[in-house]
Amino acid sequence: MKAWVLAPVLALAFFFSFASPGKAQGADIEAVIGAQLDAFKADAFDEAFTFASPMIQGIFRTPEVFGQMVRNGYPMVWRPGEVRFLELRDRDGRFYQLVEITDAKGANHVLAYEMIELDGAWKINGVRLLKAPDVAA
Numbered sequence: 001m002k003a004w005v006l007a008p009v010l011a012l013a014f015f016f017s018f019a020s021p022g023k024a025q026g027a028d029i030e031a032v033i034g035a036q037l038d039a040f041k042a043d044a045f046d047e048a049f050t051f052a053s054p055m056i057q058g059i060f061r062t063p064e065v066f067g068q069m070v071r072n073g074y075p076m077v078w079r080p081g082e083v084r085f086l087e088l089r090d091r092d093g094r095f096y097q098l099v100e101i102t103d104a105k106g107a108n109h110v111l112a113y114e115m116i117e118l119d120g121a122w123k124i125n126g127v128r129l130l131k132a133p134d135v136a137a
Helices: 003-015 023-041 045-050 054-060 063-073
Strands: 083-091 094-102 108-118 121-131
Touching: 023 045, 023 083, 023 094, 023 108, 023 121, 045 063, 054 063, 054 121
Parallel strands: none
Antiparallel strands: 083 094, 094 108, 108 121
């Protein structure tokens, strides 16, 4: 098979290599993210910090510094409007929950929450803004 034909096939194989985790797992992950979002809405940064992984807690050290980072860097997470859970994907044992958040101004944001399981509990190991879709007029 020629390389120019094989490359698109390999790209598609990579894209579809993401496995879909089970529903119970997804529900547990959504509950953790939802609880953290609720804590942010209430400015309960001590509580929100408990949902972060040890790595994230080590980076920010205190709930106050963590809260400041979220307020300044992720205002849509700090004060979310509508929250919609999209796909949960497993990529080589790393779980990513996609979440669409509409902020207070009506703008949509898609974020990928990296989740890890520690001692039977899910923790948020990082959040990345994937895209900010255009708002249709």
